[in-house]
Amino acid sequence: MPQLPTALANREVNAIAPQPQVDMILGEVHAVCGVSFTVRQHETLGLVGESGCGKTTTARVVLGLRPASSGSVLFNTAGLAGTGALDSALDLLKDLQEELGLSYLFVSHDLSVVRHVAHRVAVMYLGRIVEIGPAEQIYERPAHPYTQALITAIPIPDPDKERYRRRVLLTGDVPSAVTPPSGCRFRTRCPNFASELTDDQRRLCAEEAPQLVRRGTAAPVACHYAEERRLLTGIPPT
Ligand code: SF4
Numbered sequence: 001m002p003q004l005p006t007a008l009a010n011r012e013v014n015a016i017a018p019q020p021q022v023d024m025i026l027g028e029v030h031a032v033c034g035v036s037f038t039v040r041q042h043e044t045l046g047l048v049g050e051s052g053c054g055k056t057t058t059a060r061v062v063l064g065l066r067p068a069s070s071g072s073v074l075f076n077t078a079g080l081a082g083t084g085a086l087d088s089a090l091d092l093l094k095d096l097q098e099e100l101g102l103s104y105l106f107v108s109h110d111l112s113v114v115r116h117v118a119h120r121v122a123v124m125y126l127g128r129i130v131e132i133g134p135a136e137q138i139y140e141r142p143a144h145p146y147t148q149a150l151i152t153a154i155p156i157p158d159p160d161k162e163r164y165r166r167r168v169l170l171t172g173d174v175p176s177a178v179t180p181p182s183g184c185r186f187r188t189r190c191p192n193f194a195s196e197l198t199d200d201q202r203r204l205c206a207e208e209a210p211q212l213v214r215r216g217t218a219a220p221v222a223c224h225y226a227e228e229r230r231l232l233t234g235i236p237p238t
Contacts, residue, residue: 032057032127036071042097044104046118046135048111048150052174054127059107090117111154115139123147126177126185129212133219143217143226145192146170151231168229183207184224192225201225 032054039045047055060066081096108114122132131144142148148168156162170189183206187193193205204224212222
């Protein structure tokens with residue numbers, strides 16, 4: 001594991017500083033675009049999304065394995081633990097976090113595992129963060145349709161509850177990062193765009209990329225028509 005950069009900034013670990021945002025261009029592909037988040041002291045931030053969403057690229061930039069095309073990555077402390085069997089590794093990471101006040105960026109496509117370890121969660125799609133907030137908020141009342149699709153895809157261990165799970169289904173495949181859709185990058189797979197929006201609303205989705213801001217929602221979300229939905233997940237919290 002590489003040595004992380006030395007102390008900068010304040011008591012928080014600014015994994016990717018809010019200003020300026022970090023862009024990451026691989027060849028002709030804008031792999032990560034305008035990504036910005038902070039990992040606080042004593043905090044685990046889960047970074048989730050499907051394969052190809054940009055979370056691994058983001059982690060590589062944070063670790064200094066790849067340079068950012070623009071923007072900056074700031075750390076004020078560093079400490080990484082080894083890994084072994086998943087459960088014992090997660091327990092070890094939690095113990096170290098409590099003892100030493102460590103901060104973690106936990107990157108995974110497994111949302112069940114992330115639910116067990118993360119205090120906050122950032123959801124990525126095609127190189128952008130589409131929703132970020134406290135884990136409880138993201139898992140119980142997500143506002144972005146992509147987050148809702150990811151969360152409702154998780155099977156519920158309780159068979160009685162599982163019968164009532166209602167999935168938010170995605171249409172189509174992940175588009176190419178070389179030629180992402182105009183406006184909202186998620187629109188070609190968005191169930192709301194496909195069947196619930198008016199033509200005028202669709203036009204806005206196609207012409208204007210939604211910014212990651214609060215829209216009457218508890219957590220920042222990048223969707224023009226974000227709406228929190230209370231979901232039945234059955235996943236125990238951290
Ligand atoms: S901005 Fe439009 S296309 Fe994008 S997620 Fe929201 S409703 Fe769907």
